[in-house]
Amino acid sequence: YWFGRPRRATLDAWRLQGLPPMPDAGEYACPAEFLDLVGMDPLQWGGLPVNLGISPPFAERTIREDASGRIWQDAQGIVMHDAGRQLTTPGFRTRSYVSHPVRTQEDWLRMRERYDPATPGRYPPDWEEQAAVLRRREHPLMVFIAGLYWKTRDWVGFENLSTMFYDNPQLVHEMMEHITVFIMQVLERALRDVQVDCVCLNEDMAYKTAAMISPA
DSSP, rough: OOOOOOOHHHHHHHTTTOOOOOOOOOOOOHHHHHHHHOOOOOOOTTOOOOOSOSSOOOEEEEEEEEETTTEEOOSSOOOEOOOGGGGSSOOOOOEEEEEOOOSSHHHHHHTTTSSHHHHHHHSTTHHHHHHHHHHTTTTEEEEEEHHHHHHHHHOOOOHHHHOOOOOOHHHHHHHHHHHHHHHHHHHHHHHHSSOOEEEEEEEOOOSSSOOOOOOO
């Protein structure tokens, strides 16, 4: 029995509604007390201690912040607009995107360097010890992998990727092929050393509003 863990902001709201006080376990985690309360079965949250992300990341920086909010660049190289200091509640920030780092073939070649399976730091220095602990576990181990659409959408942007499927399918194929091989090569050692019980291929294609289409 397991479900997606609520964000810290959700837990804060539930505390106002009667949830007992519990330790803060971070934005995307839950304290053990909450898991016990809802009867969730143990699961190796976060999966393998292997870095499948961007390396090196972009420097996070604020480009502008005023009464209208903040424009800033995140670790993925995405420039976005959000409420900035005006947001007084913790948790997920509603934001709009200004630009994404990959617009041309040349941009992609530079981004590709940040997804090199041989980059130092993909595995922790004490991997052998951590792998031994995982082999002795008594609960399921799940590996989370961002899907091909998810990653290319982060690089290119939703609208740009939608048109790129038509205008430049060769570049889309090249990006998806690279991230596929990258994931396989990074995980090869981990899957050799540790038996994994399940894999979650995350995709992020939904939208927050529904569109009504009138018949012609």
